[in-house]
Amino acid sequence: MKNSVMIIFPNILIVAISASLFMYLADSRSPASITCSTVELNAMPCLPYAEGDKPTIDPKCCTGLQNLVATATSKYDKVTACHCLEDAFQKFPAIQDKYMKAIPNLCNVTVPFPLSKEMKCDK
DSSP states (O other): OHHHHHHHHHHHHHHHHHHHHHHHHHHHTOOOSOOHHHHHHHHGGGHHHHTTSOSSOOHHHHHHHHHHHHHOOSHHHHHHHHHHHHHHHHHOTTOOHHHHHHHHHHHTOOOSSOOSTTOOTTO
16 A cells, blocks of 8 residues: 555656646746737827827727727737837837827727837836
């Protein structure tokens, strides 16, 4: 009896440790459910206002921002969305910070990071 317990215990311990490690890795390494294509598609209606071409914000901009916030639920999603916007700002140099910063308030949407050309996505 003593030998069978000594054989079973290490096997149970190995299974328990493996399961715990798998669950940890599955949670911490899960890929973002948001893509830059999704971010850009949702943010595109904001561009005319952000560049100062239109004096008022398009309601589609607010809908897109709401969609982004609803889609980017995990920390990884939020960082990914932030980096996507950061890259998009480089593509559109006419974007003005004063307009970008105003968009969340105008849309009445809480964004998990400040919208700015000087965004720090990894903080």
